[in-house]
Amino acid sequence: MALLKKPAAYLFDMDGLLLDTERMFLEAFLTLTDDLGIATEEAKAFFGGLVGTSSKVTTARLHDFLPHQTDVMDFDQRWRLLHQDNVGHGVPTKPYARDVLQAIREAEVPMAVVTSTHGPDAQHHLEKAGILPFFETVCTGNEVTANKPDPEPYLEGARRLGVDPTQCVAFEDSDFGTTAAVRAGCLTVQIPDLRPPNTPLPELGQIVAKDLLHGAVQIGLFEDALT
The missing domain is CATH 3.40.50.1000 (HAD superfamily/HAD-like)
Incomplete structure (x- = not known):
């Protein structure tokens, strides 16, 4: 080329x-997945596969990753709100x-x-x-x-x-x-x-x-x- x-x-x-901002998004994700008892390395590996995807794809993949009893839409919303709160302190x-x-x-x-x-x-x-x-x-x-x-x-x-x-x-x-x-x-x-x-x-x-x-x-x- x-x-x-x-x-x-x-x-x-x-x-x-x-x-x-990817690291900030990851930090928010780790905070919430830790509350669900998901191992940090497992959560990091999953997050790595989300990099570069759309929000629609991210939400769809959460359905397969999170524990079955998890309200995925609620998790997704809390994740994004936590990220926005973090971003509010500086980007x-x-x-x-x-x-x-x-x-x-x-x-x-x-x-x-x-x-x-x-x-x-x-x-x-x-x-x-x-x-x-x-x-x-x-x-x-x-x-x-x-x-x-x-x-x-x-x-x-x-x-x-x-x-x-x-x-x-x-x-x-x-x-x-x-x-x-x-x-x-x-x-x-x-x-x-x-x-x-x-x-x-x-x-x-x-x-x-x-x-x-x-x-x-x-x-x-x-x-x-x-x-």
Whole structure:
């Protein structure tokens, strides 16, 4: 896959990629599953398989994971409310997120967020973290008919910016998100965050990096701005 020195746009996942919110979501999950007597390692392994999925998929999988007597809808609601309470105290960004976003802004290349999180929550989290103004648009999970790994979210993000998705660079952390971006035709950089144990990365032709700065430098996009 050819490298793009100055792509038409940059498309970013949000949770676990720009924002360190996956760990916050996990902490809330562990609090509630501990109350149900579920072992921490078991809960962590299950959560790892949820990363990158939509809220609909997450709720469906909870039915199979939680003890049979559990009111799944009540659990799901309490989980999300606890997470929102935690987010209210602050939303941390991932390492180098601001540096990379600032470099792209200075290069005058448009940016979009492409996330499975629903609109109001996504806007709130990005604003709370102080990075919402970097983006021309935020494409959220409730604004598309199919969620990741379907390519529609990335196709929609590119469409909103008026660019060809094959001329875009996408940054992702999850396997589902990486699959979606690659299927949309984007040059894709995967920066793994929380993952199920002993699970190899998918081989999709993506570039794998340890963090956002490493990913940006590795594909030669910002060698002047970031060195």
